[in-house]
Amino acid sequence: MKKSQLVFVPCPGMGHVVSAVEFARLLINRHQHLSITVLIIRAPIDPNVQAYIHSLTSSLSFSERLQFTLLPPHPDPTNSQTLHPSSFLDSLVQTQKPNVRDAVSKLNSSPDSPRLAGFVVDMFCTTMIDVATEFGVPSMVFFTSGAAFLGFKLHIHTLRERDNVDTTELNSNDSGTEFAIPSYENPVPVSHFPTVMFDKEWTLRLLNHASRMKKAKGIIVNTFEELEPHAIHSFSRTKKDVAIYPMGPILNVRDTKVTITQRSDHVMEWLDDRPPSSVLFLCFGSDGYFDEQKQVREIARALERSGVHFLWSLRKPPPKGSAAAAPTDYSDSELEEVLAEGFLERTAEIGRVIGWAPQPQILAHRAVGGFVSHCGWNSILESIYYGVPIATWPLYSEQQLNAFEMVRELKLGVEICSDYRRVLGSVVSAERIEKGIKQAMERESEVRKKVKHMSELSKRAWMEGGSSYTHVGRFIHDILNWE
Secondary structure, three states: OOOEEEEEEOOOOHHHHHHHHHHHHHHHHHOOOEEEEEEEOOOOOOOHHHHHHHHHHOOOOOOOOEEEEEOOOOOOOOOOOOOOHHHHHHHHHHOOHHHHHHHHHHHOOOOOOOEEEEEEEEOOOHHHHHHHHHOOOOEEEEEOOOHHHHHHHHHHHHHHHHHOOOHHHOOOOOOOOEEOOOOOOOOEEHHHOOHHHHOHHHHHHHHHHHHHHOOOOEEEEOOOOOOOHHHHHHHHHHOOOOEEEEOOOOOOOOOOOOOOOHHHOOHHHHHHOOOOOOEEEEEOOOOOOOOOHHHHHHHHHHHHHHOOEEEEEOEEOOOOOOOOOOOEEOOHHHHHHHOOOOHHHHOOOOEEEEOOOOHHHHHOOOOEEEEEEOOOHHHHHHHHHOOOOEEEOOOOOOHHHHHHHHHHHOOOEEEOOOOOOOOOOOOOOHHHHHHHHHHHHOOOOHHHHHHHHHHHHHHHOOOOOOHHHHHHHHHHHHHHHOO
C-alpha cells in the first residue's frame, strides 16, 4: 500500500495540542503506512506547549512517523492587550495561513514524499480548511469537546441562519426560557448557555466556525458512543453531509510520573498515605481561578466544615486586561493572605493546598474519591476514565452545558452549581459547596456506581471491536480513500 500523510493544525493551547498529539499517535499505531506532521502555532496563550513538544521528541519511544513543525512566531501585535479574546485567537490563526501553506508545500516537495491525504484542523482553526482546499485534499475538524455541545453549536448556527435567532439578545440569568436542541434529551435552559453566546464578538466567531465545520468532510469528536448515545445518534437524524467520528476518550494515560512544582512535590506521597477513595480533589483547569477572595474563603470554609480529606489546586488570577495571560501559582505568603486566617494550620492533618496540579495522575490515584471540577471536557473524560465522581462548578466556555449534561442528561455528576458565571460579585456559598462535596464523596451513591460502570465502558471502547476502535478504522479508511 502506498504511504500517505496527514497534516494536523491544533489550536495553540495545551489541552488542544495534547489531544491532537494523542489522536495522531492512535492513528499511526493503527496504520503502518500513515505518517503525520503536526504544525505547531507558537503563541503566548500557552508557553508550555513548546516544552511539551520537546519532551515528546526527546523520548526514545517516539515514532519517526509523527513529526512536528514549529511555525514562525506570530508578530504579536502591540494592541494584543486590548484585543477582544476571540479576535486575538482568530488573528493568531489567520496570520499563520501563509506559513501553513509553505510548510505543506515543503512536505510535498520531495518526489518520495508520502501522498498528502488530508488536513485535521482544530475546532478553532477552521480557517485552515481553505488551505486544505487549495491543496485539493479533504479537511476534518478535530472537535475537542463532546458530541452534545457539537450539536448545540451547529443547531444554534441553524437557528441563526433559518430563524434569525440572536442569542446575544437573551438574558443569561433566564432559567425559565428553554430551547429544544436535538443533541440533548432535555430542553436546555438559556441560563446554561455558554457565556460567550451572550457576547456579540464571540458569537460571531463561533457561528463562523460552525459554518465552516458544516463544509468539512467530517468531524472527529473526543467522545464515545456509550457516553453520549443520544447526542451521537442525533446527527444521523439531522446531518447527512458531514461524517461524525466519535473516537474517545482521547487522553494521555501512559505517563504515570511527572515533575511536580516545588510546593506539590510531596503530593503523590501524601496521597499514598490516605485511605482509598477518601480524598476530594479540587481543580478548575489550567485557566481556572476566582477573582473574588470571598469565593476562595467560602471554599475553604466548606472544606473545613465538611471534614473531608482534600487536595486543592488553587491558582492566582492573571493581571487584568491581558487577552493571553494565564493564572499562576500563589507564593506561600500570598496563600496565607488569600485564605481564611489559620485555615492551613487547622486543616494540616486532612488537606493540602497546592498550585498547578498533575490532574490525570492525581485522578488516577486510588486515594481520590471525588472531584470538584470546572467541567472542561478533558477533565470530564479523565474523571470518567478513572471512575471519580464529579461535583460540577463551571466557569466559562461551554462548561455550563457540560455541567448540565453530566448532572441532568447522563446522571454522572452531582451539582455544586451548573449555571455559575465568573462575574464580579458572583459568590457560591459555603453551605452549597459543602452539600455538593458530601454528595460527591458518598461511598455507595448511584452516581458513583454509574461513573464506575462508565469507566469500564470507556476502556472497552478502545479494545478491538469496541466502538471507538471501530470508528478509528472507519476514519482511516475514509480519509485514505476520498477522491
